[in-house]
Every structure is written in C-alpha cells, then in structure tokens.
Amino acid sequence: MLKKLKESDLYLPIKLFLNKQGYEVKGEIKQCDIVAKKDDEIIIIELKLTLNITLLLQSIDRFTLADIVYIAIPKQTPMYKTKSKQIKKLVARLGLGLIVVDIQEKQQYVEVISDPKEYQPRKNKRKQSALLKEFSLRQGDTQKGGSTTKKAGLTAYRQRCIRVAEYLSKTDTASGAKIKKAIDEQQATQFLYSNYYEWFDKIGRGTYKLSDKGKAELPEWQLKIKATTS
Template identity: 70%
Template sequence: MPLKIKESDLYQPIKNHLQALGFEVKGEIKDCDIVAKLGDQVIVIELKLSLNITLLLQAVDRFSVADDIYIAVPKQCTIYKKQAKQVKKLIKRLGIGLIIVDVQKTTQYVEVVFDPQDYTPRKNKRKQSALLKEFEQRIGDTQKGGSTRAKAGLTAYRQRCIRVAQYLLTQPMAKGAEIKNAIGEEQATQFLSANYYGWFEKVERGVYQLSKKGINELPEWL
C-alpha cells in the first residue's frame, strides 16, 4: 500500500539537506513554507504534494523577498511522473529551482533537480521552419484560434488539394500535368497519387477523377 504523506513530511528532509550545506533553516516565516539563510543569501522553498498553478503563482510571488526560489514536491507527484520534461521546462523558464523528495517509511532522499537559473529556450529550427512554411502557404486566415481539432483542418496542404478537386468538378477526368498547367499547382500529380484525403481515384495510368468520398466531402470545404 502506497505511503500516504503530508506536505509537512517534506520539511525535515529538506531542512536536513540545507543544514548540511551550512544554511540556517526555519519553517513558516511570513507565509513562506521554508526560509533558509547563509550569509547574505536568502532562499525560499514552497512545499506542495502536487504541482499546480497555485504553487507556481505562490513561488513567483516569493521573488520579492528572496534571492532564490525553489519548489519542492514528493517523488510520487503524479504530473511530475507523467510529464517530467514539460514540468521541468516550465519551472526553469520561471527562474525557479526544483527539489524532489522521496519519502519512505524508514528514510528520505532529497534531490535538487536543478537550481534557479536564467532560462533561454532553444528554438527548434525544424519545427519553426514547418510553422513558418504553413503560415506562408495558408491562403487567408481560415481557422479561428482555439478551434477543436475536428474543425481545425483547413491546412495549406488541404487548401491545395481542394483546388485540384475543384478542377475535377469541371473536368471529370484529368492527368496531373493537365491540372498543374490549368491551375498552376506544381504538386498536382503528387496530390493525386498520394490521395491523402481519399478524394481521388485512378481511372487509368496517370488519369484521375474524384472518388465518391471526394464528391461527398468537397462541398464541406467550399
């Protein structure tokens, strides 16, 4: 059966850890869970059993009274176990440190995952390039921000496929090269062949027409 712990169970292991580093440590000072002092350095640690927005707001507020701020949660913290990478990225970006406490029946372990630090996120050039490519290729502002995934499907790729499908409404059968020349879509042949949305079907080598699925779905996008 999992050991049930309280916020106060995190206090003593952290106090012991800080005292071993030479800090003087006291609990519950002016609403701060832990205050530690070493020379002129003052740190504040906020204790919680779970990571949530209240804890983050509380920790950010402590910058007005301390040099360094830490958040401390138990190792069993659900959101940390499931989304450790994202949680660490968020806390780092706030300039806050993170402490994990492993509370067991006979002993406790304290791990300083990272100290407070200035955080400059590294850009993912590949993802940024894909974002800007979609932005540039999208014709108009086709989706409201916050739309559900089911409705947020009018990508630049789909827009280009729609143009190909529209041509096949006027010319029931056509080759990719013909469509390319007629509407100026350089990848018409690739769209027909890939048939990502199931809108096209091959009639004969190189010749395509709209599928039943295409005929039924196309009006929803026009």
C-alpha cells in the same frame, strides 16, 4: 508500507540538506514554507505533495521576497513520475528551481533537479520551419484559434487540394502532371496519390477524376474560402 505523506514530511529532509551547506533554515516565515539564509543570500522553498497551479502561483509570488525560489515535491508524486521532462521545462520556464524528496521508510533523499536560472528554450528548427511554411502558404486567416476538429481546418494543404479538386470538377479526368502544369501546383501528383480527404478516384495509370465525396464536399469548402477572403 509508507504512511500517508504530509507537506511537513518534506521539511526536515530539506532543512538538514541545507544545514549541511551552511544555511540557517526556518519554517513558515511570513507564509513561506521554508526560508533559508546564508550571508546575504535568501532562498525560499514552497512545499507541495503534487504539482498544481496553486503551488506555481505561490512560488511566483515569492519573487517579491527573494531572487531564489524553489518548489519541492515528493519524488513519488504521480505526475512527476509520468511527466518529469515536461515539469522540468515548465519550472525552468518560470525561473524557479526544483527539488524532489525521495521518501523512504528509514531514509529520505533530497535531490536538487534544477537551480533557478533565466530560461531560454532551445528552438526545434524542423518544427519552426513547418510552422512558418504553413503560415506563409495559408491564404487568409481561415480558422478560428481553438478550433481543432479535422473538418474545421482550412489549412494550406487543404487549400491546395481544393485547387486540384476544382480543376478536376471542370475537366472530368486528368493526370497529376497535367494538373501541375495547368494550375502551377507542384505537388498535384502527390495530393492525388495520397488522397487524404478521399476526394479523388484513380481511373487509370496516373489518371484521376473527382470522387463522389469530392463532388459533395467541394462546394462547402469553396464557400469557406470565399468567406475568408471576401
């Protein structure tokens, strides 16, 4: 069974690893956990038993002393075991390198996961397209940043459903095709069929009316729309 780890347990494995690559290595130089030097190249490595904001802030500060900065954590760190992909992205985004040390009873293994480099995240075109679509379709600035509850969201989708509900509130019953033509809502039939907010009741083939829930909630949402556009 492994003893309880200390940050200093990471030092010797990393020092030996760097020595083999021709670096001179010293510990605790001007509050830096590890400083390695080879010719004109300087590397600073900060050691921690877990990834936390303190480690990241310390590491970022080290860029005032050297261009190459790594953070080093045990491979056994619970957060790394469960969120390694996110950690790699975060570290890369900050321009840092990442080293993990696999601490075994008789042997320690050092692995350089990533070297410091300028990070340019790859865009997810599908998600970006959805973001821009919601941005362009939503009328006004309808929701405060930070409010995440389902009921709080006056999204573009909800705004379009409100238009369908408003039409039904005036005509009692209608088909999706009729609503589509009347208010120029291309997805009217889909909104009625999906009935995400439970605002619509199907009363016949392709024919709907406003549900009791829709009648009760529609005035509230109409007021919210008015508040955001006035």
